[in-house]
Amino acid sequence: MEKNKGEGRFKSTEILEFVLNDDGSSQKYAVEVAYINEVYSIKNVTMLPCTPAFIVGIMNFRGKIISVIDIRNFLGFTMNKIDADNVKKVIVINMNEIELGIAVDEILGCKDIHLSEIQKNISTITNFNTYYFEGITKERSIVLDIKNIMMDEKIIVNEDVI
Numbered sequence: 001m002e003k004n005k006g007e008g009r010f011k012s013t014e015i016l017e018f019v020l021n022d023d024g025s026s027q028k029y030a031v032e033v034a035y036i037n038e039v040y041s042i043k044n045v046t047m048l049p050c051t052p053a054f055i056v057g058i059m060n061f062r063g064k065i066i067s068v069i070d071i072r073n074f075l076g077f078t079m080n081k082i083d084a085d086n087v088k089k090v091i092v093i094n095m096n097e098i099e100l101g102i103a104v105d106e107i108l109g110c111k112d113i114h115l116s117e118i119q120k121n122i123s124t125i126t127n128f129n130t131y132y133f134e135g136i137t138k139e140r141s142i143v144l145d146i147k148n149i150m151m152d153e154k155i156i157v158n159e160d161v162i
Contacts, residue, residue: 011115017108017141018091020071022078028108028141029071032134035146037092037099039107045084052154056103057084061092068101071144074154075132095150118143 015030016039038061045057045068054073058065068090070082082103090101118135132152134143149155 012112013115014110014112015137015141015143016091016110017139018104019106019108021105022072022080026105027072027077028139030137030141030143031091031093031102031146032143033110035093035095037094040090040092040101042087042090045087045090045103047084053079053081054154056082056087059090059101061099061101064099066092066099066101068103069155071102071149074149093146093150095146098150098155100150100155113137 014033016033016036017028017030019026019028040059040061042059045059047057048055051057054070056068056070059068068084068087070078072078073081087103089104089107091104091107092099092101117138119137120135132145132149134145136142
């Protein structure tokens with residue numbers, strides 16, 4: 001985690017917590033604010049053919065076209081595809097000049113947490129690749145590892161359609 005505040009064992013970071021709903025259940029997630037460009041209310045996402053299931057579509061963000069992803073599908077938590085018409089909020093993430101949007105159902109807000117509060121051993125989330133997680137907070141929010149997500153080769157879709 002970069003851009004931490006504080007000294008030594010009392011380092012802290014600011015996170016944005018959000019909720020994703022799936023088949024009647026919901027899960028809280030969090031992203032470090034340092035990677036967030038903006039939380040954006042959106043009117044529509046345009047679906048694209050021939051893209052992986054985790055890509056909901058694309059959107060116009062201040063004159064730039066960026067991909068919108070379903071992080072649950074990307075992480076393998078669900079195989080269900082989000083209907084692009086149901087996306088109303090997007091967290092725009094920026095790292096190394098790569099931007100993408102994460103579709104969310106509800107924004108819970110920002111808060112400072114001490115790094116020591118993040119449980120690194122995520123034994124409650126089994127059968128999933130913890131490579132994409134920083135850990136889990138006391139409030140049971142899964143803190144996403146944006147660096148590893150953004151550097152994943154699945155994020156870059158380079159396919160020719162014939």
